[in-house]
Amino acid sequence: xxxxxxxxxxxxxxxxxxxxxxxxxxxxxxxxxxxxxxxxxxxxxxxxxxxxxxxxxxxxxxxxxxxxxxxxxxxxxxxxxxxxxxxxxxxxxxxx
Numbered sequence: 001x002x003x004x005x006x007x008x009x010x011x012x013x014x015x016x017x018x019x020x021x022x023x024x025x026x027x028x029x030x031x032x033x034x035x036x037x038x039x040x041x042x043x044x045x046x047x048x049x050x051x052x053x054x055x056x057x058x059x060x061x062x063x064x065x066x067x068x069x070x071x072x073x074x075x076x077x078x079x080x081x082x083x084x085x086x087x088x089x090x091x092x093x094x095x096x
Contacts, residue, residue, distance in 0.1 A: 030069045041065035047088035
């Protein structure tokens with residue numbers, strides 16, 4: 001899905017500041033993929049697929065995509081807590 005299409009669908013990006021220590025306080029998955037069409041890194045947040053349009057955010061650099069993903073996850077967690085929704089369970093890789 002192109003960024004233009006996302007904007008036409010009225011998607012908004014919820015921004016929140018990351019904790020001062022910049023340490024992630026959650027362990028949800030994120031998938032970052034380069035889009036030749038958009039010339040951005042697009043971020044999908046699999047555990048939040050039921051409450052958020054995918055891709056959920058993007059970045060001009062890989063680092064921006066990670067930062068924006070962290071902010072998006074924080075926003076979705078706050079949304080779940082604020083509306084009394086169950087917080088999605090993180091997908092955890094099991095290594096044998």
